[in-house]
Amino acid sequence: DTGVSQDPRHKITKRGQNVTFRCDPISEHNRLYWYRQTLGQGPEFLTYFQNEAQLEKSRLLSDRFSAERPKGSFSTLEIQRTEQGDSAMYLCASSFHDGQGILSPLHFGNGTRLTVT
Amino acid sequence: AQKITQTQPGMFVQEKEAVTLDCTYDTSDQSYGLFWYKQPSSGEMIFLIYQGSYDEQNATEGRYSLNFQKARKSANLVISASQLGDSAMYFCAMREGMDSSYKLIFGSGTRLLVRP
Numbered sequence: 001d002t003g004v005s006q007d008p009r010h011k012i013t014k015r016g017q018n019v020t021f022r023c024d025p026i027s028e029h030n031r032l033y034w035y036r037q038t039l040g041q042g043p044e045f046l047t048y049f050q051n052e053a054q055l056e057k058s059r060l061l062s063d064r065f066s067a068e069r070p071k072g073s074f075s076t077l078e079i080q081r082t083e084q085g086d087s088a089m090y091l092c093a094s095s096f097h098d099g100q101g102i103l104s105p106l107h108f109g110n111g112t113r114l115t116v117t
Numbered sequence: 118a119q120k121i122t123q124t125q126p127g128m129f130v131q132e133k134e135a136v137t138l139d140c141t142y143d144t145s146d147q148s149y150g151l152f153w154y155k156q157p158s159s160g161e162m163i164f165l166i167y168q169g170s171y172d173e174q175n176a177t178e179g180r181y182s183l184n185f186q187k188a189r190k191s192a193n194l195v196i197s198a199s200q201l202g203d204s205a206m207y208f209c210a211m212r213e214g215m216d217s218s219y220k221l222i223f224g225s226g227t228r229l230l231v232r233p
Contacts, residue, residue, distance in 0.1 A: 042223025
């Protein structure tokens with residue numbers, strides 16, 4: 001399977017704990033996105049990378065959130081001192097950008113569902 | 118103000134019939150893109166169809182077509198010949214301006230249930 005994979009699929013944690021999620025994009029894709037989806041809502045953009053560079057961060061990404069893509073391949077999203085309001089599905093997606101404005105379609109993973117108790 | 122509005126929280130359709138899912142958008146940009154995604158219970162967002170603001174023809178992809186009415190700022194998705202596998206959440210999304218990224222704004226979705 002050469003799609004976007006996310007690990008873990010589910011995570012239950014207690015308030016105040018730190019959690020880290022991993023995303024492996026489609027191998028030839030140079031752009032990687034993180035979205036958050038709360039129950040009953042559409043996804044909300046959090047941040048995206050081109051190769052290892054983080055190009056944009058949403059205001060939703062508080063200082064407790066940090067995302068990295070150290071080698072331009074997989075990415076991690078860490079949430080420190082989790083709060084109940086962090087409970088959501090965290091979706092990763094990837095695409096290819098050719099540097100001249102041409103984008104391949106965006107491919108999403110199955111997401112990581114976080115529950116903070 | 119909502120940038121993407123999907124006013125139908127849930128819809129039913131009989132198998133083999135057509136269904137229209139509504140989407141209106143709000144932007145002051147002249148250049149923008151509109152997307153529809155399907156989200157089955159597995160959670161993955163599946164791209165269905167895309168319409169650029171300057172595209173003169175309505176987009177079509179197999180059984181999916183997008184009824185783009187620019188003056189009304191609407192981008193409704195039409196699914197023809199519904200199948201049981203079409204039961205899912207459907208999201209309308211927009212990319213504003215000349216941004217060449219997938220920083221998308223999503224609506225709240227419509228849950229479609231196809232009846233046998």
